């Protein structure tokens with residue numbers, strides 16, 4: 001292999017400073033001149049022996065011809081379609097690229113796109129028709145009435161023995177009191193915080209949920225958020241759609257080697273862990289109900305919360321909203337986190353204190369947040385949602401075709417099991433059955 005000396009290198013695109021450091025440490029004089037027009041590049045290149053570019057600089061035959069001293073063109077990246085390699089070859093100029101350096105970033109962005117494309121809104125608060133089919137096949141008369149006001153629900157519910165809801169219908173004590181014939185409320189989903197379970201229990205009404213049906217969808221949306229935060233996907237997309245070609249502002253970080261903290265290691269937390277491990281993330285976590293030897297089986301290192309905060313690059317929460325988890329991420333705990341930490345909440349609004357989050361985003365301590373759920377839904381804190389480092393979706397964790405079929409079937413089949421006197425896995429208030 002021929003060896004040669006290089007005395008003057010021009011870098012004409014924004015290339016990481018580590019290239020300059022390496023060259024300067026070997027006393028190679030290196031200048032950075034970005035944003036040159038073709039004419040300026042032709043003028044500038046005359047004195048240089050080497051040129052380093054990314055894809056923004058087009059190295060045409062004219063440029064190469066003008067570069068009388070040029071020995072090598074280095075492409076800090078893979079594609080050399082912006083370099084006239086034939087012209088370089090004819091002039092004896094070597095062209096080299098960096099074939100492996102951005103493999104992980106490109107692969108991760110592809111996965112981010114795949115995940116982002118998979119998440120569109122299905123119909124809000126409507127339950128998949130498979131539930132109706134299952135019930136009607138057993139001659140259970142089933143009506144669908146969505147979008148009812150509280151008063152309309154109170155009026156309507158009087159005649160019914162069972163009610164199926166998602167999270168948009170709030171089943172208050174008034175509603176339950178009015179429902180004289182009500183025997184069972186089915187939540188086609190997991191969280192029952194929109195149902196007054198105490199009032200239901202007092203009135204002998206069974207509440208059941210569909211604990212497993214939307215696990216994968218919630219986990220996948222969490223992964224979508226993590227990936228989108230790492231690559232500024234939604235912001236870059238909005239910027240380009242507005243007509244701006246800005247590559248600099250949206251440079252991201254690889255997930256490989258970063259630490260993901262998962263607070264809540266139930267069904268969803270575990271699925272998130274195994275998926276993000278595939279990206280080479282280290283997974284740590286906390287769940288008072290999951291012992292360390294159990295979390296080890298899915299490669300999550302169990303740690304106390306005070307050790308989690310300073311280690312995590314990303315924190316995702318997968319707990320219910322209960323007194324112990326309300327405002328778990330607050331001014332104090334956020335203050336213990338690494339600068340630039342990114343937070344994801346696809347679980348329940350209120351686990352992250354929204355005001356504290358906004359303050360931490362404004363100060364730059366928190367580097368980004370992916371939010372699907374809010375203290376109040378629809379959310380009123382527009383300052384938080386409109387913060388440039390926040391990506392947000394309107395409670396879409398379970399809004400996939402698959403999850404909706406799963407939860408609808410899970411609820412309808414549990415209704416049939418109740419009719420048949422069988423036990424059901426999703427019963428939220430088992431004490432009601434004991435009374436009967």
Ligand SMILES: O=C(O)[C@H](O)COP(=O)(O)O
Nearest residue numbers: 166167168189190191398
């Ligand atoms: O608790 C749940 O199951 C999720 O938050 C999904 O709620 P949804 O059924 O209203 O989409």
